[in-house]
Amino acid sequence: MTKVSGTGVYDFKRHRVAEYPVEFTDKPEAKPGAGQSLPSSITLSEIQRDKLTRIAEANWIKSGDSKPKNPFDPQLVKEIYETELTVKPEGKSQRKTVPLQRVMVLEVSQYLENYLWPNFEAETASYEHVMSMILMVNEKFRENVAAWSCFHDQKDVFRGFLERVLRLKEGRDLTIAEKTNYLVFMINAFQSLEDEIVRETVLTLASLRSWHSLSYGRFQMELCLNPDLIKKWKRMIKKESDDAHKQGVHLDPLSSVEVNFLRNLIEEFLEVLDHKVFYQMHSVNEDDELDAASTFKQVNDASVLYCERFMEFLIDLLSQLPTRR
Structure with missing residues (x-):
């Protein structure tokens, strides 16, 4: 926020959006130029002139009763993701970001509803296809529009x-x-x-099963502090064992995605916090040799943004009744 001189009034800037870690300038009415962020809005004429709109018209935009000219092309999804939705490293700081306007154009053309989702198959969809859907869902939340409604017609596919x-x-x-x-x-x-359809899947990630990933000492301590959970834990273990026996498979809870999800995220966060937030910079002397005395640390803004979002994620888990228990 920025204080307006002499008035005591504060101008609150909108918090930066995680998908697009852009910088906001304190100068009013700043026009985008070299090195500046693009505005978070787009005009109709800009949408109409955009090459993504032409691609959309040929591939997924429906006009009246007519269908798009071209059939679904998985390679097109990969190409759009790699050229329009991928953050390209710019040195170690990774200052080049996903342009917000590119995502906005794709959202306006209903890229998710008309192309990604109707042609999604869990067994065959590419990594780029899944990540593109993730980005488009995030954009719907950023624009505060219904994000999950298009998935309701195929609940099994959504799972x-x-x-x-x-x-x-x-x-x-x-x-x-x-x-x-x-x-x-x-x-x-x-x-x-x-x-x-969201609840029945994501709640399993914060269930009692996640305690399988605790160290033995911590697990024993938690059960001692929560004696009411001992019976519930035993019932859960028996059910898991019975289900595994019926399926004729060996019970290995640690191989489950639900068991490892939170632990893996925490380990990833600690790795980023310890090794990615700061990186070493060196200045070079006249003889083109590294000067140890001139070594200093530089902050990696993209990693800081990741850490901020991870803390937001933990706060959400601890603040909602279904997950904080």
């Missing part, structure tokens, strides 16, 4: 989508911007517990 989201990081190293977008999606999901 498959959420399961793909939970397993999205397996075998893949996400960029810090993608990790932040992922966190924002989980924040939005846990803030949507009133929606049945």
Whole structure:
């Protein structure tokens, strides 16, 4: 916030949106230029002239009863994600961000409702397809419009989508911007517990099963502090064992996504906090040799933003009755 000189009145700036870690200037009516952020609005003429609008008209925008000219192309989804929705590192600071206007154009063209969701298959959808859906859901929340309504017609498929989201990081190293977008999606999901199709999946991530991932000492301490949970824990273990026996599989709770979800997120946060928030910078002397005395630390803004969103995620878990228990 910025204090208006002599008046004692404060001008509150809107908090930056996590998906698009842009900087806001204190100068009023600042016009975007080199190195400045794009405005968070877009005109109709800009939308009509945009190349994404032409792509949308050919592939997913419906006019009257006529269908788009081209069939679904998974490669187009990958291309749009890589060229329009991916944060490209700009040195170690990663200052180049996902342009907000590109996401806005895709949202206006109903990219999620008309292209990504109707053609989503949990078994075959690409990583870029899932991440694009995550970004478009986040954008709906940013614009404060109904985010989950388009999913209600296929609840089973939506459950498959959420399961793909939970397993999205397996075998893949996400960029810090993608990790932040992922966190924002989980924040939005846990803030949507009133929606049945969201609630039945995300609540399992903060259930008693997550205690399987506790160390033995911490687990024993928690049961001693909460004796009423001992019977509930035993019932849960028996049910898990019976289900595994019926399916003819070996019971291994630690292999479950639900058990490891929170633990993995916490470990990821600690890794970013310890090794990504600050990085070393060196100045070079006249002989082009590193001068140890001139080494200093530089803040990685993208990593700081990730840490902020992780704290917001934890606060949400601890402030809602279904998850804080």
